[in-house]
Amino acid sequence: MAFVKGLICRECGREYPAEALNVCDYCFGPLEVVYDYDTISDVISRERISQGPLSIWRYQDLLPANGDDPVDIMAGYTPLIKARNLGKSLGLRNLYIKNDSVNPSFSFKDRVVSVAATKAMEFEFDTLACASTGNLACSVAAHAARAGIRAVVFIPWDLERGKVIGAAIYGPTMVSVEGTYDEVNRLCSEVADNYPWAFVNINMRPYYAEGSKTLGYEVAEQLGWRIPDHVVIPSASGAMFTKIWKGFNELACLGLLDGVEAASFGPDQNTVHHPAVTTKMHMAQAVGCAPIVTAWANGQPHVSPVRPDTIAKSLAIGNPADGIYAIRVLKESGGSAYAVPEADVIDGIKLLAETEGIFTETAGGVTVSALKNLADSGAIKPDELTVVYITGNGLKTQEAVEDVVNPLSIKPSMGAFEDVISQRISVGG
Protein backbone atom coordinates (compact mmCIF):
# COMPACT_ATOMS: atom_id res chain seq x y z
CA MET A 1 0.00 0.00 0.00
CA ALA A 2 1.06 3.62 -0.46
CA PHE A 3 1.64 5.68 2.67
CA VAL A 4 0.18 8.86 1.24
CA LYS A 5 -1.81 11.35 3.29
CA GLY A 6 -2.72 13.65 0.43
CA LEU A 7 -1.35 16.55 -1.58
CA ILE A 8 -0.17 19.97 -0.44
CA CYS A 9 0.43 23.23 -2.28
CA ARG A 10 4.11 24.06 -2.33
CA GLU A 11 3.37 27.78 -2.23
CA CYS A 12 0.39 28.38 0.07
CA GLY A 13 0.29 25.09 2.01
CA ARG A 14 -3.35 24.30 1.27
CA GLU A 15 -4.12 20.58 1.49
CA TYR A 16 -5.91 18.39 -1.03
CA PRO A 17 -6.90 14.73 -1.21
CA ALA A 18 -4.63 12.41 -3.20
CA GLU A 19 -6.42 12.82 -6.52
CA ALA A 20 -5.43 13.51 -10.12
CA LEU A 21 -4.51 17.15 -9.44
CA ASN A 22 -1.34 19.12 -10.00
CA VAL A 23 -2.23 22.74 -9.31
CA CYS A 24 -3.63 24.47 -6.21
CA ASP A 25 -7.08 25.84 -7.00
CA TYR A 26 -6.44 28.84 -4.79
CA CYS A 27 -2.99 30.17 -5.75
CA PHE A 28 -2.20 27.97 -8.79
CA GLY A 29 0.97 26.72 -7.06
CA PRO A 30 2.26 23.20 -7.73
CA LEU A 31 1.05 20.31 -5.58
CA GLU A 32 3.32 17.82 -3.85
CA VAL A 33 2.67 14.48 -2.18
CA VAL A 34 2.41 14.34 1.61
CA TYR A 35 3.55 11.07 3.18
CA ASP A 36 2.75 9.40 6.47
CA TYR A 37 6.39 9.12 7.51
CA ASP A 38 5.48 7.92 11.03
CA THR A 39 4.00 4.75 9.59
CA ILE A 40 6.74 4.45 6.96
CA SER A 41 9.39 4.57 9.68
CA ASP A 42 7.61 1.71 11.47
CA VAL A 43 7.72 -0.61 8.47
CA ILE A 44 10.74 0.34 6.38
CA SER A 45 14.17 -1.21 6.84
CA ARG A 46 17.20 -2.01 4.73
CA GLU A 47 16.25 -5.70 4.94
CA ARG A 48 12.73 -5.06 3.68
CA ILE A 49 14.13 -3.06 0.77
CA SER A 50 16.68 -5.74 -0.10
CA GLN A 51 13.91 -8.34 -0.29
CA GLY A 52 11.97 -6.28 -2.84
CA PRO A 53 12.07 -6.61 -6.61
CA LEU A 54 15.11 -5.51 -8.62
CA SER A 55 13.27 -2.41 -9.81
CA ILE A 56 12.18 0.94 -8.39
CA TRP A 57 9.39 -0.90 -6.58
CA ARG A 58 11.83 -2.20 -3.98
CA TYR A 59 11.32 1.30 -2.51
CA GLN A 60 7.55 1.10 -2.70
CA ASP A 61 7.09 2.32 0.90
CA LEU A 62 8.51 5.67 -0.24
CA LEU A 63 6.55 5.92 -3.49
CA PRO A 64 3.09 7.47 -3.82
CA ALA A 65 1.42 4.55 -5.62
CA ASN A 66 0.42 1.08 -4.53
CA GLY A 67 3.38 -1.21 -5.15
CA ASP A 68 1.40 -4.46 -4.71
CA ASP A 69 0.57 -4.56 -8.41
CA PRO A 70 2.60 -1.84 -10.12
CA VAL A 71 2.90 -1.13 -13.83
CA ASP A 72 6.46 -2.40 -13.84
CA ILE A 73 8.61 -3.04 -16.89
CA MET A 74 11.55 -3.34 -14.46
CA ALA A 75 12.59 0.29 -14.40
CA GLY A 76 15.48 1.06 -12.12
CA TYR A 77 18.08 -0.90 -10.19
CA THR A 78 20.48 0.10 -12.93
CA PRO A 79 24.25 -0.35 -12.57
CA LEU A 80 26.47 1.88 -10.48
CA ILE A 81 29.89 1.49 -12.04
CA LYS A 82 33.28 2.51 -10.67
CA ALA A 83 34.63 4.69 -13.49
CA ARG A 84 38.36 4.03 -13.30
CA ASN A 85 39.24 5.14 -16.82
CA LEU A 86 37.08 8.25 -16.91
CA GLY A 87 38.24 9.05 -13.40
CA LYS A 88 41.86 8.68 -14.42
CA SER A 89 41.43 11.04 -17.35
CA LEU A 90 39.77 13.63 -15.08
CA GLY A 91 42.03 13.15 -12.07
CA LEU A 92 39.24 11.67 -9.92
CA ARG A 93 40.00 8.49 -7.99
CA ASN A 94 36.56 7.87 -6.53
CA LEU A 95 34.21 8.39 -9.44
CA TYR A 96 31.07 6.33 -10.15
CA ILE A 97 28.62 6.34 -13.02
CA LYS A 98 24.94 5.71 -12.39
CA ASN A 99 24.10 4.23 -15.76
CA ASP A 100 20.38 4.84 -16.21
CA SER A 101 20.65 4.54 -19.97
CA VAL A 102 19.97 0.80 -19.63
CA ASN A 103 16.40 1.14 -18.40
CA PRO A 104 13.81 -0.84 -20.40
CA SER A 105 12.99 2.06 -22.75
CA PHE A 106 16.56 3.38 -22.47
CA SER A 107 16.15 6.41 -20.21
CA PHE A 108 15.44 7.39 -16.61
CA LYS A 109 11.90 8.34 -17.66
CA ASP A 110 10.88 4.74 -16.97
CA ARG A 111 11.19 5.50 -13.25
CA VAL A 112 8.75 8.40 -13.26
CA VAL A 113 6.37 6.89 -15.79
CA SER A 114 6.15 3.61 -13.88
CA VAL A 115 4.89 5.55 -10.85
CA ALA A 116 2.55 7.72 -12.93
CA ALA A 117 1.15 4.71 -14.80
CA THR A 118 0.56 2.80 -11.58
CA LYS A 119 -1.23 5.80 -10.11
CA ALA A 120 -3.27 6.22 -13.30
CA MET A 121 -4.48 2.63 -12.96
CA GLU A 122 -5.43 3.30 -9.32
CA PHE A 123 -7.46 6.30 -10.50
CA GLU A 124 -9.04 4.07 -13.19
CA PHE A 125 -7.92 6.16 -16.15
CA ASP A 126 -8.11 4.33 -19.45
CA THR A 127 -5.56 6.49 -21.27
CA LEU A 128 -1.97 7.43 -20.51
CA ALA A 129 -0.74 10.52 -22.35
CA CYS A 130 2.18 12.90 -22.76
CA ALA A 131 3.82 15.43 -25.05
CA SER A 132 7.40 14.59 -25.80
CA THR A 133 10.39 14.97 -28.04
CA GLY A 134 11.69 11.47 -27.34
CA ASN A 135 12.37 9.61 -24.11
CA LEU A 136 9.08 10.35 -22.37
CA ALA A 137 7.05 9.26 -25.42
CA CYS A 138 8.88 5.92 -25.52
CA SER A 139 8.36 5.30 -21.84
CA VAL A 140 4.68 6.26 -21.79
CA ALA A 141 3.93 4.06 -24.79
CA ALA A 142 5.83 1.13 -23.27
CA HIS A 143 4.14 1.38 -19.87
CA ALA A 144 0.68 1.76 -21.41
CA ALA A 145 1.35 -1.40 -23.40
CA ARG A 146 2.33 -3.21 -20.20
CA ALA A 147 -0.75 -1.90 -18.37
CA GLY A 148 -3.05 -2.79 -21.25
CA ILE A 149 -4.43 0.72 -21.57
CA ARG A 150 -4.44 3.24 -24.38
CA ALA A 151 -1.54 5.60 -24.95
CA VAL A 152 -1.84 8.97 -26.69
CA VAL A 153 1.48 10.58 -27.45
CA PHE A 154 1.93 14.08 -28.89
CA ILE A 155 5.13 14.71 -30.81
CA PRO A 156 6.43 17.68 -32.83
CA TRP A 157 6.09 17.04 -36.55
CA ASP A 158 9.86 17.26 -37.15
CA LEU A 159 10.92 14.71 -34.54
CA GLU A 160 13.78 12.48 -35.67
CA ARG A 161 12.69 9.19 -37.25
CA GLY A 162 14.57 7.06 -34.74
CA LYS A 163 12.69 8.57 -31.84
CA VAL A 164 9.34 8.27 -33.59
CA ILE A 165 9.92 4.57 -34.22
CA GLY A 166 11.18 4.08 -30.65
CA ALA A 167 7.77 5.15 -29.35
CA ALA A 168 5.56 3.94 -32.21
CA ILE A 169 6.66 0.32 -31.81
CA TYR A 170 4.62 0.03 -28.60
CA GLY A 171 1.43 0.88 -30.49
CA PRO A 172 0.33 4.24 -29.06
CA THR A 173 -1.97 6.68 -30.81
CA MET A 174 0.64 9.13 -32.01
CA VAL A 175 -0.33 12.71 -32.83
CA SER A 176 2.23 14.63 -34.85
CA VAL A 177 1.64 18.36 -34.31
CA GLU A 178 2.69 20.86 -36.94
CA GLY A 179 3.71 24.12 -35.30
CA THR A 180 6.28 25.90 -33.22
CA TYR A 181 7.46 24.54 -29.91
CA ASP A 182 5.23 27.02 -28.06
CA GLU A 183 2.19 26.11 -30.15
CA VAL A 184 2.67 22.41 -29.47
CA ASN A 185 3.14 23.15 -25.78
CA ARG A 186 -0.05 25.24 -25.62
CA LEU A 187 -2.13 22.69 -27.49
CA CYS A 188 -1.06 19.90 -25.19
CA SER A 189 -1.95 21.92 -22.10
CA GLU A 190 -5.40 22.58 -23.56
CA VAL A 191 -5.91 18.92 -24.42
CA ALA A 192 -4.91 17.97 -20.87
CA ASP A 193 -7.55 20.39 -19.54
CA ASN A 194 -10.27 19.02 -21.77
CA TYR A 195 -9.79 15.23 -21.94
CA PRO A 196 -10.15 12.78 -19.06
CA TRP A 197 -6.73 11.26 -19.60
CA ALA A 198 -3.78 10.68 -17.30
CA PHE A 199 -1.17 13.10 -18.64
CA VAL A 200 1.87 11.80 -16.83
CA ASN A 201 3.60 15.16 -16.40
CA ILE A 202 0.48 17.31 -16.00
CA ASN A 203 -2.35 15.94 -13.86
CA MET A 204 -0.19 13.00 -12.68
CA ARG A 205 2.82 15.24 -12.03
CA PRO A 206 2.90 15.16 -8.20
CA TYR A 207 3.14 11.35 -8.33
CA TYR A 208 5.23 11.12 -11.52
CA ALA A 209 8.01 13.37 -10.22
CA GLU A 210 8.41 11.27 -7.08
CA GLY A 211 9.73 8.40 -9.20
CA SER A 212 13.02 10.29 -9.57
CA LYS A 213 13.71 9.91 -5.87
CA THR A 214 14.68 6.32 -6.61
CA LEU A 215 17.81 7.66 -8.34
CA GLY A 216 18.90 8.84 -4.91
CA TYR A 217 17.83 5.70 -3.04
CA GLU A 218 19.61 3.36 -5.43
CA VAL A 219 22.91 5.20 -5.38
CA ALA A 220 22.87 5.19 -1.56
CA GLU A 221 22.00 1.49 -1.41
CA GLN A 222 24.60 0.56 -4.04
CA LEU A 223 27.27 2.50 -2.14
CA GLY A 224 26.51 0.49 1.01
CA TRP A 225 23.97 2.96 2.43
CA ARG A 226 26.23 5.96 2.05
CA ILE A 227 25.65 9.08 0.03
CA PRO A 228 28.26 10.71 -2.23
CA ASP A 229 30.25 13.87 -1.58
CA HIS A 230 29.21 15.16 -4.99
CA VAL A 231 26.60 14.31 -7.60
CA VAL A 232 26.43 15.70 -11.13
CA ILE A 233 22.96 15.73 -12.64
CA PRO A 234 21.52 16.94 -15.96
CA SER A 235 18.53 19.25 -15.64
CA ALA A 236 15.56 20.17 -17.79
CA SER A 237 12.51 20.97 -15.61
CA GLY A 238 14.63 20.74 -12.45
CA ALA A 239 12.36 18.07 -10.97
CA MET A 240 14.85 15.19 -11.03
CA PHE A 241 17.47 17.40 -9.40
CA THR A 242 15.19 18.27 -6.48
CA LYS A 243 13.92 14.73 -6.07
CA ILE A 244 17.36 13.11 -5.83
CA TRP A 245 18.09 15.56 -3.02
CA LYS A 246 14.77 14.71 -1.40
CA GLY A 247 15.60 11.00 -1.71
CA PHE A 248 18.89 11.40 0.15
CA ASN A 249 17.19 13.39 2.89
CA GLU A 250 14.35 10.90 3.29
CA LEU A 251 16.83 8.07 3.78
CA ALA A 252 18.71 10.15 6.36
CA CYS A 253 15.59 11.15 8.29
CA LEU A 254 14.41 7.54 8.36
CA GLY A 255 17.75 6.42 9.78
CA LEU A 256 18.58 4.20 6.80
CA LEU A 257 22.02 5.67 6.05
CA ASP A 258 25.11 4.27 7.71
CA GLY A 259 25.95 6.04 10.96
CA VAL A 260 23.15 8.58 10.59
CA GLU A 261 20.58 9.11 13.34
CA ALA A 262 16.92 9.29 12.29
CA ALA A 263 15.37 12.76 12.54
CA SER A 264 12.01 14.45 12.26
CA PHE A 265 10.81 15.57 8.84
CA GLY A 266 9.68 18.86 10.36
CA PRO A 267 6.73 20.98 9.24
CA ASP A 268 7.52 20.95 5.51
CA GLN A 269 8.34 17.53 4.09
CA ASN A 270 9.41 18.96 0.75
CA THR A 271 12.16 21.17 2.10
CA VAL A 272 13.51 18.86 4.78
CA HIS A 273 17.31 18.85 5.11
CA HIS A 274 18.99 16.40 7.44
CA PRO A 275 22.33 17.85 8.61
CA ALA A 276 24.11 14.60 7.74
CA VAL A 277 23.23 15.08 4.07
CA THR A 278 26.28 17.00 2.90
CA THR A 279 26.23 15.95 -0.74
CA LYS A 280 27.01 18.84 -3.06
CA MET A 281 24.44 18.89 -5.84
CA HIS A 282 25.87 20.00 -9.19
CA MET A 283 23.57 20.81 -12.08
CA ALA A 284 24.39 20.51 -15.79
CA GLN A 285 22.53 22.27 -18.62
CA ALA A 286 23.57 23.08 -22.16
CA VAL A 287 24.25 26.70 -23.10
CA GLY A 288 21.42 26.61 -25.65
CA CYS A 289 18.86 26.03 -22.89
CA ALA A 290 20.18 26.96 -19.47
CA PRO A 291 17.48 29.01 -17.71
CA ILE A 292 18.21 27.56 -14.26
CA VAL A 293 21.99 27.94 -14.56
CA THR A 294 21.51 31.54 -15.72
CA ALA A 295 19.23 32.38 -12.80
CA TRP A 296 21.72 30.77 -10.39
CA ALA A 297 24.69 32.57 -11.89
CA ASN A 298 22.94 35.95 -11.76
CA GLY A 299 21.52 35.44 -8.29
CA GLN A 300 17.99 35.89 -9.62
CA PRO A 301 15.11 35.01 -7.31
CA HIS A 302 13.19 33.54 -10.26
CA VAL A 303 13.91 31.75 -13.51
CA SER A 304 13.44 33.69 -16.75
CA PRO A 305 12.06 31.46 -19.51
CA VAL A 306 14.13 30.99 -22.68
CA ARG A 307 13.49 29.58 -26.13
CA PRO A 308 15.54 26.36 -26.32
CA ASP A 309 18.18 26.09 -29.01
CA THR A 310 20.36 23.15 -28.06
CA ILE A 311 21.40 19.81 -29.47
CA ALA A 312 20.59 18.32 -26.07
CA LYS A 313 16.91 18.00 -26.96
CA SER A 314 16.01 15.93 -23.93
CA LEU A 315 17.04 18.89 -21.75
CA ALA A 316 15.24 21.49 -23.87
CA ILE A 317 12.75 22.88 -21.38
CA GLY A 318 12.83 26.67 -21.64
CA ASN A 319 10.32 27.31 -18.88
CA PRO A 320 11.23 24.83 -16.14
CA ALA A 321 8.39 24.16 -13.71
CA ASP A 322 10.73 23.26 -10.84
CA GLY A 323 13.51 25.72 -11.65
CA ILE A 324 13.03 27.84 -8.56
CA TYR A 325 13.00 24.79 -6.30
CA ALA A 326 16.16 23.47 -7.96
CA ILE A 327 17.88 26.76 -7.13
CA ARG A 328 16.93 26.29 -3.48
CA VAL A 329 18.59 22.85 -3.55
CA LEU A 330 21.70 24.33 -5.15
CA LYS A 331 21.89 26.84 -2.30
CA GLU A 332 21.12 24.38 0.47
CA SER A 333 23.61 21.78 -0.69
CA GLY A 334 26.44 24.18 -1.50
CA GLY A 335 26.40 22.89 -5.05
CA SER A 336 26.95 24.57 -8.38
CA ALA A 337 25.39 24.92 -11.82
CA TYR A 338 27.23 24.88 -15.10
CA ALA A 339 26.13 25.56 -18.68
CA VAL A 340 28.08 23.39 -21.07
CA PRO A 341 29.05 24.97 -24.42
CA GLU A 342 27.19 23.23 -27.24
CA ALA A 343 30.47 22.14 -28.87
CA ASP A 344 31.51 20.31 -25.70
CA VAL A 345 28.37 18.15 -25.60
CA ILE A 346 29.67 15.79 -28.27
CA ASP A 347 33.10 15.70 -26.61
CA GLY A 348 31.40 14.53 -23.44
CA ILE A 349 29.57 11.73 -25.25
CA LYS A 350 32.79 10.54 -26.86
CA LEU A 351 34.81 10.78 -23.66
CA LEU A 352 32.35 8.55 -21.81
CA ALA A 353 32.15 6.04 -24.66
CA GLU A 354 35.90 5.83 -25.16
CA THR A 355 36.79 5.54 -21.48
CA GLU A 356 33.96 3.48 -20.02
CA GLY A 357 32.19 1.77 -22.93
CA ILE A 358 28.92 3.60 -22.28
CA PHE A 359 27.10 5.24 -25.18
CA THR A 360 24.97 8.08 -23.86
CA GLU A 361 22.68 10.55 -25.55
CA THR A 362 23.34 14.29 -25.74
CA ALA A 363 22.09 14.88 -22.17
CA GLY A 364 24.82 12.53 -20.97
CA GLY A 365 27.35 14.50 -23.00
CA VAL A 366 26.24 17.61 -21.13
CA THR A 367 26.66 15.87 -17.80
CA VAL A 368 30.11 14.43 -18.52
CA SER A 369 31.33 17.79 -19.82
CA ALA A 370 30.05 19.49 -16.67
CA LEU A 371 31.84 16.85 -14.58
CA LYS A 372 35.05 17.59 -16.49
CA ASN A 373 34.65 21.28 -15.73
CA LEU A 374 34.13 20.57 -12.02
CA ALA A 375 37.23 18.35 -11.93
CA ASP A 376 39.37 20.81 -13.90
CA SER A 377 38.34 23.72 -11.66
CA GLY A 378 39.13 21.79 -8.48
CA ALA A 379 35.54 21.96 -7.25
CA ILE A 380 35.71 18.18 -6.88
CA LYS A 381 38.84 16.92 -5.12
CA PRO A 382 40.54 13.75 -6.40
CA ASP A 383 39.48 11.47 -3.54
CA GLU A 384 35.95 12.74 -3.03
CA LEU A 385 33.18 10.25 -3.69
CA THR A 386 31.44 11.47 -6.83
CA VAL A 387 28.50 10.08 -8.78
CA VAL A 388 27.59 11.25 -12.26
CA TYR A 389 24.09 10.45 -13.51
CA ILE A 390 23.81 9.22 -17.11
CA THR A 391 20.10 9.33 -17.86
CA GLY A 392 19.65 8.34 -21.50
CA ASN A 393 21.00 6.04 -24.20
CA GLY A 394 23.07 7.16 -27.17
CA LEU A 395 21.12 5.05 -29.64
CA LYS A 396 18.40 7.72 -29.41
CA THR A 397 20.58 10.57 -30.66
CA GLN A 398 22.88 8.82 -33.12
CA GLU A 399 22.68 11.72 -35.57
CA ALA A 400 24.64 13.87 -33.11
CA VAL A 401 27.76 11.73 -33.45
CA GLU A 402 27.62 10.48 -37.02
CA ASP A 403 31.14 11.77 -37.66
CA VAL A 404 32.62 8.91 -35.64
CA VAL A 405 31.86 6.55 -38.52
CA ASN A 406 35.15 6.40 -40.35
CA PRO A 407 35.92 2.79 -41.28
CA LEU A 408 38.98 1.52 -43.13
CA SER A 409 37.53 0.55 -46.53
CA ILE A 410 39.40 -2.22 -48.33
CA LYS A 411 39.06 -4.89 -51.00
CA PRO A 412 38.70 -8.43 -49.62
CA SER A 413 42.42 -9.35 -49.61
CA MET A 414 45.01 -9.77 -46.87
CA GLY A 415 47.37 -7.39 -48.69
CA ALA A 416 44.80 -4.63 -48.76
CA PHE A 417 44.14 -5.14 -45.06
CA GLU A 418 47.81 -5.03 -44.13
CA ASP A 419 48.33 -1.87 -46.19
CA VAL A 420 45.75 0.07 -44.23
CA ILE A 421 45.94 -1.45 -40.77
CA SER A 422 49.50 -0.30 -40.16
CA GLN A 423 48.42 3.29 -40.80
CA ARG A 424 45.68 3.11 -38.13
CA ILE A 425 47.19 1.00 -35.33
CA SER A 426 50.56 -0.44 -34.40
CA VAL A 427 50.41 -4.23 -34.66
CA GLY A 428 52.62 -6.15 -32.25
CA GLY A 429 54.86 -9.02 -33.50
Place this chain on the structure above:
Amino acid sequence: MGTQRVKFTFMTQMVKEPIIYQLGQNFNLVTNIRRADVREDMGWVVLELDGDDTEIQRGLDWVSAIGVRVDPLSGDVIEG
Protein backbone atom coordinates in the same frame (compact mmCIF):
# COMPACT_ATOMS: atom_id res chain seq x y z
CA MET B 1 -17.58 31.35 -22.44
CA GLY B 2 -14.37 29.85 -21.21
CA THR B 3 -11.61 30.01 -18.66
CA GLN B 4 -7.88 29.83 -19.15
CA ARG B 5 -5.07 29.74 -16.60
CA VAL B 6 -1.81 31.24 -17.81
CA LYS B 7 1.49 32.65 -16.70
CA PHE B 8 2.77 36.00 -18.02
CA THR B 9 6.46 36.81 -17.79
CA PHE B 10 7.46 40.48 -18.20
CA MET B 11 10.94 41.61 -19.05
CA THR B 12 12.39 44.90 -17.80
CA GLN B 13 10.85 47.20 -20.39
CA MET B 14 7.31 45.87 -19.73
CA VAL B 15 7.29 45.86 -15.93
CA LYS B 16 5.72 49.33 -15.58
CA GLU B 17 3.01 48.83 -18.22
CA PRO B 18 -0.61 48.29 -17.07
CA ILE B 19 -0.96 45.26 -19.32
CA ILE B 20 -3.44 43.27 -17.27
CA TYR B 21 -5.71 46.32 -16.93
CA GLN B 22 -5.61 46.85 -20.69
CA LEU B 23 -6.31 43.17 -21.29
CA GLY B 24 -9.48 43.41 -19.25
CA GLN B 25 -10.58 46.71 -20.82
CA ASN B 26 -9.80 46.03 -24.45
CA PHE B 27 -10.88 42.40 -24.74
CA ASN B 28 -13.81 42.18 -22.39
CA LEU B 29 -12.09 39.64 -20.18
CA VAL B 30 -12.25 39.16 -16.41
CA THR B 31 -8.69 38.86 -15.13
CA ASN B 32 -8.12 37.19 -11.78
CA ILE B 33 -4.54 37.28 -10.47
CA ARG B 34 -3.67 34.42 -8.13
CA ARG B 35 0.05 34.80 -7.57
CA ALA B 36 2.71 37.22 -8.76
CA ASP B 37 6.25 38.41 -8.22
CA VAL B 38 7.10 41.72 -9.88
CA ARG B 39 10.50 43.31 -9.41
CA GLU B 40 12.46 46.09 -11.05
CA ASP B 41 14.06 43.93 -13.70
CA MET B 42 11.34 41.39 -14.43
CA GLY B 43 8.14 39.93 -13.15
CA TRP B 44 5.65 37.13 -13.53
CA VAL B 45 1.97 36.80 -12.87
CA VAL B 46 -0.21 33.70 -12.84
CA LEU B 47 -3.81 34.50 -13.52
CA GLU B 48 -7.13 33.20 -14.71
CA LEU B 49 -8.91 34.71 -17.69
CA ASP B 50 -12.69 34.44 -18.00
CA GLY B 51 -14.55 35.37 -21.14
CA ASP B 52 -15.53 34.39 -24.61
CA ASP B 53 -13.08 31.83 -26.07
CA THR B 54 -12.40 34.03 -29.08
CA GLU B 55 -11.74 37.05 -26.87
CA ILE B 56 -9.36 35.05 -24.68
CA GLN B 57 -7.41 34.01 -27.76
CA ARG B 58 -7.37 37.57 -29.14
CA GLY B 59 -6.24 38.90 -25.80
CA LEU B 60 -3.43 36.37 -25.48
CA ASP B 61 -2.31 37.10 -29.05
CA TRP B 62 -2.15 40.81 -28.18
CA VAL B 63 -0.20 40.20 -24.97
CA SER B 64 2.31 38.03 -26.87
CA ALA B 65 2.58 40.60 -29.65
CA ILE B 66 3.62 43.37 -27.26
CA GLY B 67 6.44 41.24 -25.90
CA VAL B 68 5.05 39.46 -22.86
CA ARG B 69 5.82 35.77 -22.69
CA VAL B 70 2.67 33.69 -22.29
CA ASP B 71 2.94 30.14 -20.96
CA PRO B 72 0.57 27.47 -19.77
CA LEU B 73 0.33 27.31 -16.00
CA SER B 74 2.25 24.04 -15.83
CA GLY B 75 5.28 25.46 -17.65
CA ASP B 76 6.67 23.46 -20.55
CA VAL B 77 4.74 20.22 -20.81
CA ILE B 78 6.75 18.87 -23.72
CA GLU B 79 9.52 16.78 -22.20
CA GLY B 80 12.48 15.08 -23.79
